[in-house]
Each structure stands twice: as C-alpha cells, then as structure tokens.
Amino acid sequence: MTDKTAPMSDKQCAAGRDFVALGISASAILMFVGIGSSVLPEIFKNWAGVGSGPDLMLVNALLLNIALIIFGRRRYSELLAELDQHRKAEESARLLAETDVLTNCLNRRSITPETDALIEQSKQAGKHTAFIMFDLDNFKQINDCNGHQVGDLVLKTTAQRIQTMLPTGSLLARLGGDEFACVISFEKSFRCRVDQLVNRLIDTVSQPISTGEQGVEITISAGISTTETNTDPASSLLDAKCLLHYADIAMYHAKKQGRNRYFWFEAGMEHQLRLRNELEAGIRRGLSNGEFVPYYEQQIDLHTGEIAGFEMLARWISSDLGIINPDIFIPVAEEMGLIGDLSDQLIEQALSDASHWDPTITVSVNISPIQLRDPWFAQKMLKFLVKHNFPAQRLEIEITETCLHENLGLVRSMITSLRNQGIRISLDDFGTGYSSLSQLQSLPFDRLKIDRSFVGDLARGGGESGSKIIDAIISLGDGLSIPITAEGIEDEETLEMLKKMGPLKGQGYHYGLPETSEQVKERLTKLGRYRTPKAIGPSEFPQPAALDGHLSEPQLKAGSSGA
Structure with missing residues (x-):
C-alpha cells in the first residue's frame, strides 16, 4: 500500500502552488473591485480639489491588490509556458516511442x-x-x-x-x-x-x-x-x-x-518453418543427450583386399525423429553455429573407438569449411589426440575443394599446422570443385579422393570417358606423389576396373553399409585386428610428435606417406 505520510512529488507541490496562486489572484481581483469602487472616486475628487481624499489604509490595500493581480498574471503566463513545454515533451516522447530515430520510419x-x-x-x-x-x-x-x-x-x-x-x-x-x-x-x-x-x-x-x-x-x-x-x-x-x-x-x-x-x-512455408524449428530444438537437445554417433565406412586396399581404414560418418539417432541423414542436420547445425560442438563430440568418440583397432588401421573424419575458420582448430585436434592417447599419423582430416576458395591463406596455415602435428590431410570429392594444379602443389595434401560421380560412370556405361578421367587423376597423383582413394565403389565390375588402374584405396557400399562402433568391433574381432583395453599398452600409441606443433624432418616425412 502507498504510504499516505510520504512527501508530495514535485508535480504535486507545483500543482498546489498554482492552485494557491490562482486563489490569491481571484481574491485580489474581487477586493480590487470592492475597494477600488470606493477609493478611486475619492482619489479623483481629491485631484479635482474636492474632498479630503481617501483613507490611507484603503489606498495601501488597493495597491496591494494591484500587486497581487500582477503576480497572478505573471504566474498565469508561466503556467501557460509550462503547459506548452509539457505538451512538446509529450509529443517528443510519443515520437520517440513510435518512430525509429535513425530512419524516421x-x-x-x-x-x-x-x-x-x-x-x-x-x-x-x-x-x-x-x-x-x-x-x-x-x-x-x-x-x-x-x-x-x-x-x-x-x-x-x-x-x-x-x-x-x-x-x-x-x-x-x-x-x-x-x-x-x-x-x-x-x-x-x-x-x-x-x-x-x-x-x-x-x-x-x-x-x-x-x-x-x-x-x-x-x-x-x-x-x-x-x-x-x-x-x-x-x-x-x-x-x-x-x-x-x-x-x-x-x-x-x-x-x-x-x-x-x-x-x-503459402501455408506450406509455415509447416516447413515449424519443422525447421523442431529440427533446431532437436539438435540442441541431441547434443546434450549424446544422440549424435559415429558410423564407419570401410576403406579397403584394392591390391590386398584388406581393411586399411574407416571413414567416420555422422548419424543422428533422435529419440523423437529416429535416424536422420547428415545431409539434413549438418547444414542446419552449420547455420546454427553448432557444427563445431557437434564435430568435436563425434571426433572424440571416433578416436576413442579407433584406439582399440589394429595400429595399422586409420580413421578419417570430414570437417566443415566453417571449422577451418577456427584459429584454434589444430590445437583442439592435438588436445583430443593427447586425451585419447591416439597416434596423430592414424588420423586423417578430409576437406572439400570449396574450402580452398573461401580463404586460401587461412586454409594453407591450418593444413600446415595439422600436418606439423602428424595428422594427414585428404582433399575430398576431388574433381567436382575448382582446384588448380598450383593449389595442389602449394598445399601439402597427403591424399586425393576421387569423387563418387566419376567412379559411378564406370558402371553406368561411361567406362571409357570415366576411365580417362580417373586415369588422369591417378597420373596427377603419381606426378605429385599423392596417393589416391576412389569413392563410391558399388559393384564387382567397377572394382575390377579400378584394380587395373594402379595402387588405390577404395570405399563404397560394395563392401557394406556404414556400421556402428559395435559392428566394427565385431568385424575386426573376427579378423583378429581388434584390441581389448587390457591388451593395449602405452608404447603402442605414441604421443603426437610435439606439443608445440613442430615435427622433425623424419617425422614429417612419415606423416606425409600414403597408407
């Protein structure tokens, strides 16, 4: 409740003074009329030499009335000015509340x-x-x-x-x-x-x-x-x-x-936006609940037919939406600015899983162009390697050709920093972008991955033209001493054609669909290439080359050799 004994505000005090001043002025005018009707005739008679003049007390009272009237008139003018100022202030406040100051809209x-x-x-x-x-x-x-x-x-x-x-x-x-x-x-x-x-x-x-x-x-x-x-x-x-x-x-x-x-x-747009909002909320919830998990696609040495590595692929197993394809949630995560956090979770899990594989098996991970803008990305990868006691030479980072055109200087610095730690760098989807020979010479890539569209042409009747393109890429790799991986091997015919083209690694659904970590564990266990935690010794997983991000010459060469 309001305290009734609290002092009045300035506006209340001013209003009270104005009311008193108005009362005094009104009284002065009435008294002036009453006193003036008797005093003024006496004054005029005295000026004319008739009579003894008015009473002095009445004259003083008349003069006081005149002074009070002048005071009231002045206060009335000030009151009008205050009202006008108050009106202008209210108008200005209204304009500020209803219009944009910068544009006057x-x-x-x-x-x-x-x-x-x-x-x-x-x-x-x-x-x-x-x-x-x-x-x-x-x-x-x-x-x-x-x-x-x-x-x-x-x-x-x-x-x-x-x-x-x-x-x-x-x-x-x-x-x-x-x-x-x-x-x-x-x-x-x-x-x-x-x-x-x-x-x-x-x-x-x-x-x-x-x-x-x-x-x-x-x-x-x-x-x-x-x-x-x-x-x-x-x-x-x-x-x-x-x-x-x-x-x-x-x-x-x-x-x-x-x-x-x-x-x-259109009504459908609102439905799409609602789905988008649900997707964004689901991504945030999924990050907190660990719903993003790595799946692994086999990478095979085409000459020996043995597993040489796995490519880690992101999958979202949502409690509400089921299994969601990365083509759907990755672009949304990038726009939300959460792709870094999502990728970090997956990379850490992949390193943890791969630490139990045979030391000859590599793991490759794709990163977003947005992550290459992070100046601390290389240091973050080193931190993960140390945390999971994982050899840097077994980790392969895959970047796409589009990354090369956003900020070539930054990409070159990032690639150099990663390779100085022993991490290998692959150029993914080669042939679909705009990579130049000068970029391939200046950027220290460890591997080129032929895009699946070229490999698919071999099985779709475009064998001759597709073969020429793949032969050209393999020749380019030989000239630059960069090993090649062919993506998208879907059938035995394509595999046999690729085997004749040189020493390649390959991957695709011909070898099976991407698998969970448990399925990979089961596969490698049957091949005798899975290590239980007790069977792993510290000496089997050397630390990255150096915490300061620099390698000796022999170490640098070892990190650059093909798998």
Whole structure:
C-alpha cells in the first residue's frame, strides 16, 4: 500500500502552488473591485480639489491588490509556458516511442496499430492489404568490414529509397536491425501490382550506395502476406500480427532460396518453418543427450583386399525423429553455429573407438569449411589426440575443394599446422570443385579422393570417358606423389576396373553399409585386428610428435606417406 505520510512529488507541490496562486489572484481581483469602487472616486475628487481624499489604509490595500493581480498574471503566463513545454515533451516522447530515430520510419511497436487501421480502411474501400517485409542480405558483413557509420548510412539510404517508391497512404517501418516492413493497399483484382512494386523495390534498393571512398552494394530478400491469405469468408480479416508473422516466414523462405528475391506466403512455408524449428530444438537437445554417433565406412586396399581404414560418418539417432541423414542436420547445425560442438563430440568418440583397432588401421573424419575458420582448430585436434592417447599419423582430416576458395591463406596455415602435428590431410570429392594444379602443389595434401560421380560412370556405361578421367587423376597423383582413394565403389565390375588402374584405396557400399562402433568391433574381432583395453599398452600409441606443433624432418616425412 502507498504510504499516505510520504512527501508530495514535485508535480504535486507545483500543482498546489498554482492552485494557491490562482486563489490569491481571484481574491485580489474581487477586493480590487470592492475597494477600488470606493477609493478611486475619492482619489479623483481629491485631484479635482474636492474632498479630503481617501483613507490611507484603503489606498495601501488597493495597491496591494494591484500587486497581487500582477503576480497572478505573471504566474498565469508561466503556467501557460509550462503547459506548452509539457505538451512538446509529450509529443517528443510519443515520437520517440513510435518512430525509429535513425530512419524516421515507424518502429515495430507502432506498425501494428497503424497496420490494423489501414486494414480497416482498405476493407471499407473494398481493397486488400499487403504486408511486405524486407531484410538486407549480409548486412552484418557490411558493418564488420566498413564500420557502423557506413552501416547506418546504408540503413538510412535504404529507408529513403523504399519511401520514395511507396504509394500515397502506405506505411513504412524499421522493425529492428536490418529489417524493414511496408504496408500498402491494392485493388482485389490487381495483385500483380504488388509484384511489380516489390520487383522495383528490389532493383532500386540494390543500387550501389556511395560511402565516399567506395560504393557498398546490397541486396534484399522479401516476403509478402496479404489479407486475402485468409480464404475462409466466414472468418474475420487477418490482423497486423498475423500478416507480420506470415511475411516473416515468406522472407525467411526467400533467404533459403538464395536471397535477393521475394516470395508470397503459402501455408506450406509455415509447416516447413515449424519443422525447421523442431529440427533446431532437436539438435540442441541431441547434443546434450549424446544422440549424435559415429558410423564407419570401410576403406579397403584394392591390391590386398584388406581393411586399411574407416571413414567416420555422422548419424543422428533422435529419440523423437529416429535416424536422420547428415545431409539434413549438418547444414542446419552449420547455420546454427553448432557444427563445431557437434564435430568435436563425434571426433572424440571416433578416436576413442579407433584406439582399440589394429595400429595399422586409420580413421578419417570430414570437417566443415566453417571449422577451418577456427584459429584454434589444430590445437583442439592435438588436445583430443593427447586425451585419447591416439597416434596423430592414424588420423586423417578430409576437406572439400570449396574450402580452398573461401580463404586460401587461412586454409594453407591450418593444413600446415595439422600436418606439423602428424595428422594427414585428404582433399575430398576431388574433381567436382575448382582446384588448380598450383593449389595442389602449394598445399601439402597427403591424399586425393576421387569423387563418387566419376567412379559411378564406370558402371553406368561411361567406362571409357570415366576411365580417362580417373586415369588422369591417378597420373596427377603419381606426378605429385599423392596417393589416391576412389569413392563410391558399388559393384564387382567397377572394382575390377579400378584394380587395373594402379595402387588405390577404395570405399563404397560394395563392401557394406556404414556400421556402428559395435559392428566394427565385431568385424575386426573376427579378423583378429581388434584390441581389448587390457591388451593395449602405452608404447603402442605414441604421443603426437610435439606439443608445440613442430615435427622433425623424419617425422614429417612419415606423416606425409600414403597408407
């Protein structure tokens, strides 16, 4: 409860003083009228030489009344000024609450009631309302590369360009960050005009923005929702919150489809987004519950037919969704920024499993291009090797050709650091990217893996052309002293053709589907190539070459030799 004895606030005190001053002024005016009616005639008579003049006490009272009236008038003027100042302050506060300071557009708080009002106006005029949401593509990169001052300029210029394109009576808001929204009315039979407007907006906004020294180019992705989305005539029109939600879903879909484009909202998009959210939540939950497990695909020495190693493949055994293919969850984990944590869990488990295999069997793991941007990745791998007492020469890191074009200098430094620890580096899916001979010469790869598409051509009737490509890759490997692995061996015919091409390693479903760690244990146990924990001695698993990341010349050569 409020304390009734608490002192009054400044506004309460001021209001009290104004009330007292008003009462005094009113009383002074009444007394002036009463006293003045008797004193003033006496004064005039005295000036005219008639009579003895008014009573001195009454004259003083009249003068006091005049002073009080002047005081009241002055206080009244000050009160009017205070009221005007207070009104301006309230107007300024309202503007700050309803508009974006940087762009002078509406903000997220005010766009909702304004949109609802426009929807009602459009309904009365027999029109539909379209809610268009924009998002600047890669705006964070613009901020990081050019500074926030340039970023603010981009936002203001974007808002100005959009505003000049909108029809009269439309709304424009900055929802926050690099998100904008505009709301327009359109005739029910002219939905195509919304498409035309959005296309012009995309073209106009994407024009280079001059920042003084250089121009900044941006693109935008847009999503559109309308009140006609509600196809049930018995239900009420969609309100602003629904339109914003649907437009946001459509904009997200536009970004997923390649950006710099727009989409109208469709019901299926909401279902996809719901599945995406469930997938993201499942990934976070799966990381905590250890639901991501390694499967292993055999790598065979084609000359001897013996197991030379295993490639670790990620699998997600979800308690809710079952076994999920990595093609589904890996891209999502990359976008969520969790691919590093996920990969770390799998690599540690793979090293733990492989520590019981025959010392001649290697384990290879694929890493995401995102992980190569981590400057501590090599040190992290060394930490795992030491933790699991695993020889660095038995670990093979596989990277794809696309990694070479993101930041070649960083990739070269990372590969060198990993190889200095004794870890071997393979170039995966070779032939599908844009690797140049100079890159293969300058980057210290230990192995090339022929993409399965070329190997598959051998069995699909493209034997001659496929054979020539594989022969060329093998010749390239021989010239650079880099061993070769062929992926995607599916049948005996393909295997026999590859055997004739040289000393290769191979892998594919011809040798069986990827297996769990228990299945690998059972397979190697039958071959006498599995070691129980008691049978493993410290001397069998030497530590990585050096904790400082450097190898001696003999060690470096040993780490570079093919399996």
